[in-house]
Amino acid sequence: MSADAGPSLAEALAPRIAWLVNRRAAVFAGMRAVAPMVAAVMPFGVTAGVAGLDAGLGLDLTMALSVIVFAGASQLAALQLIDAGAASTLVVATALLINLRMVMYSAHLAPYFRHLPVRWRAPMAYLLTDQAYALTVTRVMSDEPLPANHWFYLGAALPLWVFWQLSTGFGYWAGTALPPSWELGFIVPLIFLALLVPAVNSRPSLIAAVVGGGGAVLGQGLPAGLGLTLGALAGIAAGVIAEGVLRRD
Template identity: 35%
Template structure:
């Protein structure tokens, strides 16, 4: 086990992926800092805030659950909200399975815990075609996932312990949104991708009033449907080769 771990972090793709994620690490850190501060200011004790940060590791569901915790909402509402916000990871996992479905259960569970939105986007940009058992895919995943985890957890823990000194009015969480937006835009390389992205944006705004952040799921479903329709009815023309 130790030899395989050492081989993974020594792999060139591990370093390449970590280096790529460094560019957006500041945005992730800002988001994590604000989430850590918000957890304590919402009424969670420091031990519970630490437990939530380390176990949940999902910023959007954490932020969605905090107002419910502060208002004393029933536990089933809290769980339902977190479940709905994180349903997008079910879609991500279907794609991950094409790459890591051959791994043992424990490794797949580890991949599921550390997987994040930005890692998914970066990974799919690096490996657009699934090839199971490719030796460079897993090191690449762990390089970016490790850096993302550290970039989130360290500022979140700082925010938990320094909640009284960091005002939430700073609005640092928006930096994380900008980091995700910048990386997503880099993937829009053809007409179908741009149309799907535009449909997702419109659907998310139109469905913003839905409860439990269901507008996220509406946007994902609309983007997938638009992409499939575009590929079926208006396929991209292949450029003539000289």
């Protein structure tokens, strides 16, 4: 063979093979990282299904809401407002307010994925969750960044989406299979209490919880579910004010 002969087939394919290996390794790394978290989010998906049934949405609308919104606390809050007869604009505004943290997550991750085309960035934005963000940002900000981070993100985010939809559907089905006399609507407030208790870890958060909960109870008779929303806004304001006052002290 002459010295100026071109590269062999193996040499030509080596970069492609390395890319495929890195992609596969990144996807499975993401799936392994998120696996312990999947079991933790499934009860919330089941609760979302039960809440959709309790709100009278029907299976189609419950699953459509789950697919479109795909956000635990935001989805449950929206269902609670729908069940309370709130205006649609209020439901949408509340869901967006609860999900504002996703804007910060996106801004933090954007520099690491700005090189990707829109066909990648659009589904990544849709699949963004607390868990996917936490796992991915740890990987991309490591001292020795690993390759194929967007494939890692996919491996971490997609299983959460799949199991969320399955658990939501199961929750709706389980609710229809049980006797109506069981009144499963109480599960949703219990889930919110389970989220609330660990978050009350300081005096400002305690003040916010008391003011928000008290405001929601006092405003229970207001039309269009305004009591729940006004209570939440009052709790947020009280927490911010309390934190500022206590910080000065």
